[in-house]
Amino acid sequence: MKRLKIMIKSYKDLIKMAYKDEKMYFFWVMLNFICYGVYGYSIIQVPRIVLEMLESNTVNFELLIIVFTIIFISDLGISLCKIKYTPVGYRIRYGLMLKYNEKNLSIPLDQYEDPKILDNLWNITRPITSVNGVQFFYLHCAEFSGNFAIILISIGVLLKLNIILAIFIFIWIIIYTFLNVLNSEKIGKIKDDGGSIYRKHFYFKNISMDISFAKEMRVFRLKNWFKIKMNTLLDDMEKFSKLTYKFSAKIMILDNIYQFIRDSIMYITLIILYFDNKINLAQFSMYSVLVMQLNNALSLGVNNIKTIVNEYEKYTKMFDYFRIENEDNKGLEFKCDNDWEIKFDNVSFHYLGSDKNIYENLNFTIKKGKKIAVIGLNGVGKTTLIKLLMRLYKPTDGKILFNGVDIQSFKLSEYYNLFAPVFQEINLFAYSVKENLVFDQEYDDKIAYDALIQVGLKDKISLDQLDKSMTKIIDEDGLLLSGGESQKFAMARAICSNRQVLILDEPTSALDAIAEYDFYHKINNDYKDKTILFISHRLASTSFCDEIILVDDKCIKEHGTHDQLMKLEGKYFELYRVQSKYYQKEES
Amino acid sequence: MKKQLSVLFFVLKKTHRLAPSYIILQCIQTVLETSLIFAFIYLPAFIIEILTSDMQVEIIKKQVIIFLFIILVVRLFISIINKRISIISEVLQFKMIAEVNEQLLDVSYDKLESPKFMDQLANAVEPIDNLGANTNLFLALPKIIQHFITIVGVISIVYTYSIWVVVIVFMMSFALFLFNKARINEEINNAKSNFDQHKTYWYYLRMMKDPSIAKDVRLYKAQPFLLKKAKEYYQSVIDSGTLLYKNRDLRALAGRSFSVLVLIFMYSYLLINPNNVTMEASYLILLVNACTTLFIAINMIQTELLTANQSLVYLAQYLKFNEMVTLSKDDGTIKCDPEITSIEFKDVTFAYPDTQKNILENFNLLIDSKQRVSIVGENGCGKSTIIKLIAKLYIPCSGCILINGIDLNLYDYDSYLKQVSIIFQDFKIFDISIKENITFENNDDLKLMNALQESDFDKELVKFNNGVDTFTGKAFDDNGVMLSKGQEQKLAIARSIYKNGSLMILDEPTASLDPMAEELVYQHFNQLTKDKLSIIISHRLSSCRMSDVIVLIEDGKVKQLGSHQQLMNAKNSYANMFNLQASNYLQTQE
Missing domain, CATH: 1.20.1560.10 (ABC transporter type 1, transmembrane domain)
Structure with missing residues (x-):
């Protein structure tokens, strides 16, 4: 019962969607139904008419012309409908792909990163990644209307001939369809169980083609290992294939036996009726054409139904994802006064789908214009901290206050305007250089280029290259940057955004000593008015900072200037000593 | 047709x-x-x-x-x-x-x-x-x-x-x-x-x-x-x-x-x-x-x-x-010695395919005896390129690379690479079990235990339910663990130790590690490179303190070469770089 409910809900969503964007679809489906009905009825009349004419030795041209015209026109109608309804599912599917991506970019980050969603993106997109989803749903619904019309007409004609036979066929069809749907569900389940084999295969296939794995594959001579892995997978695949096809072969064999029984019963009935003189030879041939037509429509129709109900749950997952609300942009107007502070007030946080706290009762304040370093061991949650600050995550407990007002209450897009982040993983898009810096903002070329000069990319990119495409994905002559250069470029992007707070997550991890030194001096000297928060493992950088925050054990363990923390002789002192000892002169 | x-x-x-x-x-x-x-x-x-x-x-x-x-x-x-x-x-x-x-x-x-x-x-x-x-x-x-x-x-x-x-x-x-x-x-x-x-x-x-x-x-x-x-x-x-x-x-x-x-x-x-x-x-x-x-x-x-x-x-x-x-195979026939004791770059010029700029130009460098070598230089000076050339991932445009005095191209690639352990800057951990990530096809439990200990990965291992059989990543096992960068780095080191090549190369092994983890790598570095020819590349010049020879590369050539002390005394590029980085640490000590 619950399954039926899910099924109906999914189909309601699908039909609603077509009603919204493709109203004509329903018209073409209806017309298809009518045309098939007319066609199916008239085509079986032809052998009867012809034989009757032969028997009576008179040719009724008028009747022939009428019948043939009807057949020809209804046939054209069928084809026309097909031309019209086939691309509907295609268009809706492609529209959904775009909508899906829009959703990816618009829902709150914590929900997007929820493992329940992120690990399941594959499942969510299943109805749109292959034709055998949304697209086939609309196609097969439309096709079914035609086959259904033929089945109805056939039963109708049989009803006139022999009620018992008609009722028999009717009941047969219902049982037959039901059995088929059940079986196709079973096959779907078997296939689901084997899904992991294909996932593994996909993984191995990709690492052999992925250049970032190529060095390991070669240097560690992994060819043989790869071959063994691949062959095991292929064997598993064959075993699994055998299992599915064994089952579907069984169904096919049963299907043939069913058809044999059905045909025998129908032909025998016809023969008996013929010898009882209930029908003549002409009618007999009409009914035997009808039997063939019915058989054909039945197998096509059942196939349509199988496709339509095929894994209907997958639609639910997709629509549920679409129903997640976007980052809302309501709330108070965000005004950034001359003087401000952001205060973490007893903030606790854990990820969605996990109950392990990353932070417990976190308290600290960021004041305008300060340069703050966030220090801590790998995996302690430094990046999470800046994500909380930027409202990419919501605290599970406690509040973050901007001048005393909860940051959650501001208009999100205006609050975002406060921050210019450079994250650890740098994303350069296959757009032009300028678009990568400012996206589609109106922006003066010179000022944009100035940012590139500031970060030290002057030699790499010239002013007239602002329109050049980046990466080689779309343009073979595109601009390719190394790791260090990418880091600099991301910094330029942050500068261009001209926002008050720079947030830098390990900004110098790929920079050489000189570039690193320049970087910190620039930060110290050129961005006096900016508030800067950065995460770094290089404790040398902290000497530029007004404040140092040491994160450990779910909260801030130490907070103060470099000198204060050194005097404390705590964790910071220890870290600093470990790293600096190699630079001390006396030790050599 | x-x-x-x-x-x-x-x-x-x-x-x-x-x-x-x-x-x-x-x-x-x-x-x-x-x-x-x-x-x-x-x-x-x-x-x-x-x-x-x-x-x-x-x-x-x-x-x-x-x-x-x-x-x-x-x-x-x-x-x-x-x-x-x-x-x-x-x-x-x-x-x-x-x-x-x-x-x-x-x-x-x-x-x-x-x-x-x-x-x-x-x-x-x-x-x-x-x-x-x-x-x-x-x-x-x-x-x-x-x-x-x-x-x-x-x-x-x-x-x-x-x-x-x-x-x-x-x-x-x-x-x-x-x-x-x-x-x-x-x-x-x-x-x-x-x-x-x-x-x-x-x-x-x-x-x-x-x-x-x-x-x-x-x-x-x-x-x-x-x-x-x-x-x-x-x-x-x-x-x-x-x-x-x-x-x-x-x-x-x-x-x-x-x-x-x-x-x-x-x-x-x-x-x-x-x-x-x-x-x-x-x-x-x-x-x-x-x-x-x-x-x-x-x-x-x-x-x-x-x-x-x-x-x-x-x-x-x-x-x-x-x-x-089928056309692209080219391989030598000489079997490599079980020990690599010298590497020599002779007039090597190299530019990446389809690019104009020479990364290395008439580059000459001889490393013999089992030394620990640091290669330093600015971003883009060709440090990683040298490693790719040694691994024969690329072939020089001109000049040659001699391993134990014989042209690299003449070696049977398999036998040569058996002697080489490299941890690349962008090394990869596969979504397979931890054990397999280290041993691949030839499993030897004793060696594995040793590698786990020396890389310090055994300390991480106790956190996982299935020990060495725990899967990393989710591709193969929904219960697979996601390793942190530091854990991955240790795993990569374990992999190298297990392989036990006589030439050990580390490219930026500590770039994303916190100070404690970095220190650990350094402490193991001596052990890792004992009795071996080893090359380390790092922007953190602290790593040079452990090396016998430091090679400074500039404009595709060797600019300076010598021990840390020698180069410091020379008061040239290297000394400047080192002092620059050290100044941030020393400042506050005064």
């Missing part, structure tokens, strides 16, 4: 090798299916004939059932053979791809970086993987044979009645052929002219799906821009797709309408011809049936030939790729 045949021959040969029974099963299947077609031509005529004969009802019933039963038996055979064919064909496709994957591992590294080669690879794999070219070919080939037999058989039936009927059916088929050809040409031109646009569109779509862009996109409010960019190409993609469907349906429309016309023509012809008045009803039905089947067969054989041809065009790329791969 000749080219198509050679591709066909190649694919058949390959198929026969990968799945020996496949082709013979297809042949049997074809014969059975063709016999079914003829059974259905005869069935209505047969029933009417026995009805109009003087046979008894019971016998007639019996005969009809026997006829139906024979059809059933043939169909059962088809089901069984079909099962075998489906299994084989499903796995066959994967086998073909797997073979390409394995071949790829022999392809030289620089080829993988060339867009041209990767395009060729995509062109070879895509048709088999996603377009089903191979599957389609093997669906089309038996159908072509089947239709061909049908055409010949039906003509021999109809021929006895009237040759003109055959001629007219053929003429109608030809008209249909001309119509279809125009449609197909339109499709091909359309696909060609929009190829670049579509490539861009799919790239944009894939990009938007990538979770790693999520943060940037939100903070910099790039959503509208990203969508706008994709939408620029959306309409063109939709239009092409719609055109494709429209064309296909138009072809179907033409096919349907023409077959109705054939039906109309046949009935009219039979009725108008006065001779037919005396004709048996069953014969008339047979003729109509036969002619409709004939028309459908002629029509279908065209489509199948087109499909086969299209598949062969795609698979030609697969053949081309195979030829490319």
